[in-house]
Amino acid sequence: MLDRTLVDSLFPTDLPDPAFWEERYPPRQQPAEAKVTRLGPSPTGSLHLGGLYVATLNADIARRSGGAYLVRVEDTDQAREVEGAVEQFDRAFAYFGLQPDEHGETGSYGPYTQSQRAMIYQSYVRELLRRDQAYLCFATKDELAAITAQQQAQKVPTGYYGTWALWRNASAEEVRAKLDAGVPYVVRFRTPAEAANQRVHFVDAIRGRLEHEASRNDAVLLKSSDQDPRLPTYHLAHVVDDHLMRVNLVIRGEEWISSVPLHLQLFAALGFEPIEYAHVAPLMKQDGGSKRKLSKRKDPEASVDYYIETGFPAEAVLHYIRGLLNGRLADTPFTEALDAPLRLSECGVAGPLVDMVKLMDISADYVATLSGAEVFDAVRTWAGEYDAELATVLAKERDLALRAISVERDGVDNPRKDLRVWSDFRTAYGFFFDDLFQPVTDPSDERFGGLDPAVVRALAADFVAGYQLVDDPQEWFGQIRELAAKHGFAKNPKEYKKNPDAYPGSIREAAQVFRVAITGSTRSPDLHAVASALGTPEVLRRVGSLR
Known part of the structure; x- marks a missing residue:
């Protein structure tokens, strides 16, 4: 065990004790049933759709219980930080109406960016060192690699633990010699010795009672001493932050389940009350005959930016996400689905499939309800x-x-x-719109279906000469019927099919001339409605371009 003087010399002289932070961040004054939740995005890239998925659940549960939902930027991995990522988080949450109650400069439990909380973490690391629940480790990368190779050769669990932990039982003299030589070190958690043979039981708010091996690994708590700023690993940072921010429900991805035993050990070592965890299933994608996790590297739709840039209505995406979280909401009307409470008990343990075809249909249905x-x-x-x-x-x-x-x-x-x-x-x-529309001027254009260009010109010329905009759709279309008959078109496709050599086409082909001339496409909304919206001068200008 290192003496207190040596431990304290490793930290700033004005570093507060944990009691200072406990007083600085007191328990929240809120109802007993209130939930304080958090989302901890890492600024190593744009927000994943899964982040929006978890944020939706966090916000709904916190606010309905009378608690608070906060966003904490977990930027301790600064080597991988992407410029502009934090601004993208803000943009994404704003677009989908999921702005947190506390974040950035808003809230009494900040800073809400981990790199700005370095002093807080150091206070707790120092306390663990003082109590011999943590130790300095000077193992090099080569030594760690050699340990892993030996463990693999012996077919034992890999990691830094027990007799494999080179510095776990080092003497104070050995430590002081390395410090005097200026050798970089990390601070590791001294996992309780009895953990090697223990099983850990805990209750997940989604999955129920779970059992895992206790963590035997002496995890790194504080990164290398030659880094500035000196920051903690996720394991320490989230335990300290969730405690001091008085978070009492952590909703996160299932990939963190295996870390719960370590986190429970850290809560116990620091004297914190354990927090309730809820581990959600990941979003999945059908890939051929199998399923895999939705990946930002492989799937454009994995990034929240995709939905914003493509212009998905926020309400449609939120409706879809809520259906993925709680299946009962998948086919519920929009207003009802967006207002209904989300329940952890209804979250599945199998990852839901992200189906873009279904989302597009939902979006189309939503847009159709708008004025x-x-x-x-x-x-x-x-x-x-x-x-x-x-x-x-x-x-x-x-x-x-x-x-x-x-x-x-x-x-x-x-x-x-x-x-x-x-x-x-x-x-x-x-x-x-004229600025976006390119008039069709060539009567031999393939969109006219191979009609004789002379016939196309003649139809257009006669249309322009006698066109009238009338309110009745049938009467309006009657003008096209008359022109088709005048130029020898069959009155219907059935008649044309009986004797195709007798006609240039049917009324369908004749009408197509005007559809293409007016809209530039062989498919369009009701042509009379389009002509009414455009107005007579514009209709005549477009059709007249074919003369």
Whole structure:
């Protein structure tokens, strides 16, 4: 055991004792049943969809219980930190309405960034060293690699423990010699000796009673002394932070289940009350005949940025996520699903599959419930960030945009659902706007289905000469029927099929000429509604381009 003077010499002279931090961060004044939850994203990349998935559960459970939901940036792995990641977290939480109750500069239990809490962790590490529950380790990378190789050769569990822990039982003189020589060291937890033969039982709020081997490994608590700032590992940092921030429910991914035995040992060593854990199943993806975890490296849809940049309505994504968390909400109407409480008892232990086809359908259904003005505002906001040209067009042509959006939407039982995400707007509605529409001028264009270009020109010329915009759709389409008959088209596809050599086509092919001329596509919403929204001058200009 190192003497207190030596231990204290390793830390700043003004470092407070743990009692200072206990007083600085007192227990919260809240109802007994209140849950304080946290999300701890690491700024090593953009937020994973799984982060949004867990954040949704954290926020709902905390707020419904009268507690608080906080976000703590876990940036102790600074070598892998990605610039702008923290700002991306904020952007993502804001887009989906999941801003935490405490984060950044908001809240009484901060700082909420671990790199700014170095002094706090050092206080607790020093205390563990004073009590001989931690020790200095000077093992080199080569020595650690050699230990692992020997363990693998002997087919024993790998790790730094027992007789394999070179510095666990070093004398004070050996330690002092290394310190005097300026050799870098880490601080390791002195795992209780009895842990080697113990089993640990704990209750998971989702999975029930679990049993694991106790942790035998002397885990690193404080990283190498030659690093500045000197930061802890996740294991120590989260235990200290969750205690001082008075978190009482930790919801995290199932990959952390194996770490619970170590974390329980740390709680006991530090004299903290253990925290309730809930380990959620990971989001999965179908990959051929098998399933695997959704991966940001392989799957664009794994990043929350994908949903923001593509323009998924936040409500649609949240509805879908809530259905993944609690299956009863998957087919529940939007308002009800978004308002319903989430329950840990209803979270499955098998990873749910992320099905983008289903999410697109949900998104289309949601957009179909919105008014034209709501769609316009949402698309314009999205375009302002991700499509500058479209944003300019919408700002200039608001009335036309609202008329376009109303086509097959207002006053119908089954509104069109070709607008699923805001980035679909160009495809679904872009042809309404001169700045986005390229007129079809070539009568031999393949979109006319191989009709004789002379026939296409003649149809267009006669249309322009006698066109009238009338309110009745059937009467309006009657103009096209008359032109088709005049130019020898069969009155229906069945008649044309009986004797194809007798006609240039059927009424279907004739109508296609005007559909392509007006919309640039062989498929479009109701043509009369489109023509009404565009107005007569624009319809004549477009069809007239074929003459």
